[in-house]
Amino acid sequence: MDQRISFVTLAVADLEVSRRFYVDGLGWRAELDEPGEVVMLMAGEHLVLSLWARDQFEEEVGAIAAPSTAAGVPPFTLAHNVPTPEDVDRVLAEAAAAGAEALGEGTERAWGGYTGYFADPDGFRWEVAFNPGPIGQKVLP
Missing domain, CATH: 3.10.180.10 (2,3-Dihydroxybiphenyl 1,2-Dioxygenase, domain 1)
Structure with a gap:
């Protein structure tokens, strides 16, 4: 396996809010924008930041262990x-x-x-x- 990361995917609570933040607010450009499903943003020459609606994420990856309202911050x-x-x-x-x-x-x-x-x-x-x-x-x- 090559030593590289191709995608970083964040399961987000409200895809439209996240899209507005990254695209409209920070000025990033969406490479792929599927309303209600996913927004993909080039974050480097060979790296994509993927914002995935939480329900779509869970359908493919599995249940998210801790709710977003849990105390503390994600460990990364x-x-x-x-x-x-x-x-x-x-x-x-x-x-x-x-x-x-x-x-x-x-x-x-x-x-x-x-x-x-x-x-x-x-x-x-x-x-x-x-x-x-x-x-x-x-x-x-």
Whole structure:
């Protein structure tokens, strides 16, 4: 198996709300938009972010273990790396203007980077990061 990920799929409570957030709010372009079912967005050269209506997701994948109202956050983050700390602040502001839940301001991290977080309409956490190390530079376009 090749070392790569092709799709990241998020089961969302309200597909239209998520579509408005990502497409209308953040300005991403849908590659595939099937109302009531799925919205697919190119997130990289060979990577798709798929927003799948929760009922459609469960029909194919299986029942979701914990309801979205459970305490805590999903045990993963999605990340968007940028070339400067100022870009972190700019993207956090853009996400907030699009309707994201702001989860604090950009912060200098002990490992030398600068990051901040926001939550999309389903509470999925996005890290916006400036990572000055080699791996952080490798993921920039």
